[in-house]
Amino acid sequence: MALTGRFILLALAGIIPLLLFPSGTTALWWLLLLAAVVAADLLLAASPRKMLAHRTLPGSVRLGEDCTGRLELINSGTRTLRARIRDGWQPSAGAADPVQQLLIPAGERRFMYVRLRPQRRGDLRAHHATIRSFGPLGMAARQRTLPLPGALRVLPEFRAKRHLPSKLRKLRELDGKAAVQIRGAGTEFDSLRDYVRGDDVRSIDWRATARRQAVVVRTWRPERDRRVVIVLDTSRTSAARIDDEPRLDTGIEAALLLAVLAERGGDRVDFLAFDRRVRARVKSSDKSNMLNQLVTAMAPLEPELIETDWSQLPAQVQAVASHRSLLVLLTALDSGAAEEGLLPVLAQLASRHMVLVASVRDPHLDELRQARATASETFRAAAAERALLERAAVSAAIRQLGAEVVDATPHELPPALADKYIQLKAAGRL
């Protein structure tokens, strides 16, 4: 049951008879009137128990995009329902109009559309819908909450997509240093074509030129069908917030850009989110749209507050890719966590695979390092220097084990990782 503002006004109006006939009897009569009005309204209101509700949601939505949730309400009673209805979304779902007024005649059906603009990645949930059914006088209402669970999967934003065209162009330029179509399968030698000005004269195929009247050049293409295994660390270090973004989200952006780039480059991409057990996995053997699978797998990832068990990693990687592959570890280079867990395993991994460790660098540390106006700031600068030095030491140790390191700020990490991949591919080190 719920009261309305109109009822409060009616109660306030009781002052007038009390002014005219100030006695307890007047108050009693007015109270009786109020009670009668409320009782009549409650009895005449359409029963919210006779409402059937059904929720329809889009399967998934990208972070930063709008979508619409639909609530289908069927009035199976015999009275017209005048109701205020609230769709119970969690706050980060960003429902613009979760409370709406609806009028549903008996036996009819109406739709309520709620615009959602999710503010967080992951699975956002709605638990219930509440119907407040007003009586014909608009004085009182009956209220009921229907359990109506629904979940909306919010996919990562993939802001790094804007880097994709330039990186793809770079990748194509690897083909004989010219933008050519990628076609067909082949090994390192791609095809022959007519010489155009600007081609490297060293790539002229003299035999083919001799057979034809025109000068012919060989075109090369980078190695294809290499394996790329992206391992995303979801342990406690991934919860750290750098530039107002958790390390995990930066890792997701970088992994997405690299995966799309590698797929276009003809390589096979496997993805693994891992801390003590596998949180998400996408296999290259699946035929459907890889990007779609990736974002769907990444959407519900959350930082787990546990330490990564790096000793399990070789077995996990072995299960995904038994051949030599490019192993990209998206993790943190904090000293301590990395020294104890990652470094011992890295030697073993580096002997089998090409290992690339990518980590987010905190630009705030560089700011701290440069602020030296007061004693406190100087101590802070010294602590930042220490953190950076330790980080550099870990990077050096990783490089010594034969792995590569990409260490960049959150905005620069995805393109930097893509550049590193292109560079390794150009050098034939995959």
Added chain:
Amino acid sequence: MTAPAGVLPDTAPADGTAPSGTRSPLRQVLRRWGFWFLLFLLLAGMVVLQLVRSAGDTRGLSPGNAAPDGAKAVAEVLRAQGVQVLVPQSLEEAGGLLAGREPATLLLHDADGYLQPAQLELLEDKAARLVLVEPSLPQLRALAPGVLPAGLVPGDGGPLPADCSVPGPAAASAISRGGLAYRADSLCFTFDTPADPAGAYATTGGGSTVVLGAGHVLSNGRITEQGNAALALHTLGSTARLIWYQPSADDVQLTEQPREPLSLLPAWVHPVSLWLLGTGVLAMLWRGRRLGPLVTEPLPVVVPAAETAQGRARLYQQSKAVARAAANLRAGTLARLAAHLRLGPGADAAAVVHATAAALGTAAGSLPSGQPGAAGPSGPSARYSPPQLEHLLLTYTPGTEAQLAAWARDLLALEKEVIRR
């Protein structure tokens, strides 16, 4: 010795103390209810303290008050001497006691002026002997006409000599100063004033009414001074009964009833205000009814990444680790300079200094080196000589926080200078 060695530590303390595995039930109860138990004790203690405090008599010059400003001492001595000390609680009781056949001394001490003149007249001529302690003008007018108040007894000067032949004061010979002064025909313990002389002790009515301005002579704290005790005992102990009457607020005579202010309001005010109150409650129900239960938001963990560095900085500062901070700053600068000057990871510090000097193109014999704090570069044209560079980069160790900050700024300036070129 059948038990394995690993069990021993567990079983050993079992004989002396409680078994380590299970706590005693009492301790468990204490652990669970300890806080509430303590709270209860605290509250009970406060209540008891309050009861004890309020039970005591705290009035000044009260015969039951043992504090320095009370008068229990003199009352007890009088009782020991066979004087019946009676303490009436109201005017009626005092009047009843005075009506007794035996002659009685009435001590009236009404510092707060509770009694009205009409009530004071009820006491007039009832007692064989009347002692007014520090009376006010209305009390004097009613009970001791002819005695006038004369302000305070000045506090400076020695004890007041008796200066009269009234038996009590004469026996006391001198009392300590204090209390109120009066003017009358028969005065004792006089002192000179700009007007007529005033005294702390006055008698009228042929000695049957005593105005005792020096009330402090009765107090526990000062009764032992000078002849205070003699004066008190003589004044109060001359009859077999002493009625020690201190009026209280209960004696205040009620005047006519004031008009009920609420009765001035119109008749509708009561019902309407009650009605408004009820409507307010209804409005709360109206606004407070939520449209369905709250939906919780599973919030993510927020860990600022630079938190560890900040914490380490505070540790440095708390322990004043100037040398360690300096080592960090130096190592960082050297590493960056080495990287910028392409010296490779194996380059030692001296090589970095050398390369830095070369990069800056410093000529020997430029600015003489001084303290790093003083020799900070003042602009892009500032030069560093090789000894100065070596001093700045390698040998100088700051001793205080101020030196550390100044040196750190110089390092940063040098770094920027090198990297700009």
